[in-house]
Amino acid sequence: MSKVTPAVIDDDPSAYETKHVHEVYDQIASHFSSTRYKPWPIIAAFLASLPPGWVGLDSGTGNGKYLPLPLERPGSVWTIGLDRSRNLLDAARNAGGAVREVVWGDVLGNGWRIGAFDYAISIATIHHLATPARRREAVERLLQSVSPSHGRVLIYVWAIEQDALSKRQIPTTPDASSPGAIVGEDVYVPWVLNPQPGPQKTSRRRKAATESEPEPSHEVQIEPQTFHRYYHMFAEGELDGLVNEAAKQLRLVIGPHTSAQRHTLGVEIVQSGWERSNHYVEVKRWQA
Amino acid sequence: MVRLITHNLLACHVKGCTSNNFPLKLQDVQIALREAEFNEDFLRGFIPRLEWGALVQAAREVGDDSLPAEVPEMLDDEFLKQLHHVLLEIHIDEGSMVCPNCKHVYPISSGIPNMLLAEHEIG
Numbered sequence: 001m002s003k004v005t006p007a008v009i010d011d012d013p014s015a016y017e018t019k020h021v022h023e024v025y026d027q028i029a030s031h032f033s034s035t036r037y038k039p040w041p042i043i044a045a046f047l048a049s050l051p052p053g054w055v056g057l058d059s060g061t062g063n064g065k066y067l068p069l070p071l072e073r074p075g076s077v078w079t080i081g082l083d084r085s086r087n088l089l090d091a092a093r094n095a096g097g098a099v100r101e102v103v104w105g106d107v108l109g110n111g112w113r114i115g116a117f118d119y120a121i122s123i124a125t126i127h128h129l130a131t132p133a134r135r136r137e138a139v140e141r142l143l144q145s146v147s148p149s150h151g152r153v154l155i156y157v158w159a160i161e162q163d164a165l166s167k168r169q170i171p172t173t174p175d176a177s178s179p180g181a182i183v184g185e186d187v188y189v190p191w192v193l194n195p196q197p198g199p200q201k202t203s204r205r206r207k208a209a210t211e212s213e214p215e216p217s218h219e220v221q222i223e224p225q226t227f228h229r230y231y232h233m234f235a236e237g238e239l240d241g242l243v244n245e246a247a248k249q250l251r252l253v254i255g256p257h258t259s260a261q262r263h264t265l266g267v268e269i270v271q272s273g274w275e276r277s278n279h280y281v282e283v284k285r286w287q288a
Numbered sequence: 289m290v291r292l293i294t295h296n297l298l299a300c301h302v303k304g305c306t307s308n309n310f311p312l313k314l315q316d317v318q319i320a321l322r323e324a325e326f327n328e329d330f331l332r333g334f335i336p337r338l339e340w341g342a343l344v345q346a347a348r349e350v351g352d353d354s355l356p357a358e359v360p361e362m363l364d365d366e367f368l369k370q371l372h373h374v375l376l377e378i379h380i381d382e383g384s385m386v387c388p389n390c391k392h393v394y395p396i397s398s399g400i401p402n403m404l405l406a407e408h409e410i411g
Binding site (some may be wrong): 014051052053054055073074075076077078080082084086089093100101102103104105106108109110111112113114116117118253 | 289407
């Protein structure tokens with residue numbers, strides 16, 4: 001079985017991402033999409049907590065699996081899906097069996113009115129950017145996309161600390177400055193694609209570890225093709241650090257809003273943590 | 289898909305194009321009308337977030353002049369139904385969106401707007 005291997009970014013980061021992320025997703029889009037259907041509980045809870053009338057951005061929407069949420073009150077909020085892969089958007093546009101709003105764009109773009117959205121989510125996306133500066137910029141774009149007075153942002157990235165149930169074996173390096181800790185890593189994660197477009201029997205299996213790799217199907221005789229996607233796997237604390245750097249870059253005060261502050265723009269980390277091989281952070285913007 | 293709900297959020301993001309970059313002008317559009325489920329709670333919540341003038345203008349550009357120039361004080365059923373239709377039932381399948389400031393053209397193809405810029409065009 002294919003393994004996760006260390007990655008070396010040997011090109012201009014934008015050209016590198018085109019080759020090792022965007023082109024791969026365009027090629028595996030259909031199969032990838034058929035394996036992504038179950039929402040993460042914290043993300044579902046976040047979307048269920050939004051008031052009616054809110055509009056949001058799903059930056060890196062993939063096959064659009066979060067666009068239909070919350071399922072218990074459809075149409076009470078609208079999430080606009082943005083992705084770099086045109087082929088994944090073909091799935092996202094009809095996610096959940098209804099017509100969705102999707103936009104072909106880059107997470108480093110700024111193609112909306114500043115602060116136009118009430119919320120933004122970015123799930124399993126920022127880890128595909130090839131430098132710390134580009135990952136920070138992506139967080140800046142999310143913070144800028146939402147309302148300065150009430151905008152909420154939820155970000156998920158893959159963690160270097162993997163769930164015991166995950167089949168992925170990740171090469172790790174100890175953190176020299178902090179004994180016992182490990183640092184984030186640049187890696188290639190394989191995707192095995194069987195070159196047959198027929199019915200995908202294996203794709204609807206419930207899996208213990210989500211985001212795990214599909215196994216080659218036994219019925220297929222043709223040699224499966226393996227694609228290698230670039231990931232930066234985040235270490236503990238790295239995502240929160242990125243949010244802090246992005247906030248500084250935008251001159252936002254970091255921390256909860258207190259009554260002493262006036263004429264100030266700020267951002268507060270509401271929750272952050274690790275869930276099943278992912279790091280997540282939820283932030284809220286405030287204006288005084 | 290691109291409907292006027294999304295158009296109301298999009299703006300030009302070419303490097304240096306930071307004023308008069310909204311709303312993007314809709315041109316050479318092919319539209320289709322598709323019924324969508326009416327959700328009054330959504331509409332009432334969303335109205336204060338809309339750029340109303342931009343919505344009225346965009347609706348005219350796609351051939352619908354049913355909206356009043358200002359948001360009415362009384363949000364009655366008839367108005368909400370009309371707003372629902374304009375925001376969520378008019379689909380722009382083909383066409384383009386042009387920045388009023390720098391004239392950059394964002395194409396719409398098979399209902400999907402292309403907001404990608406070349407690396408050197410990003411601000």
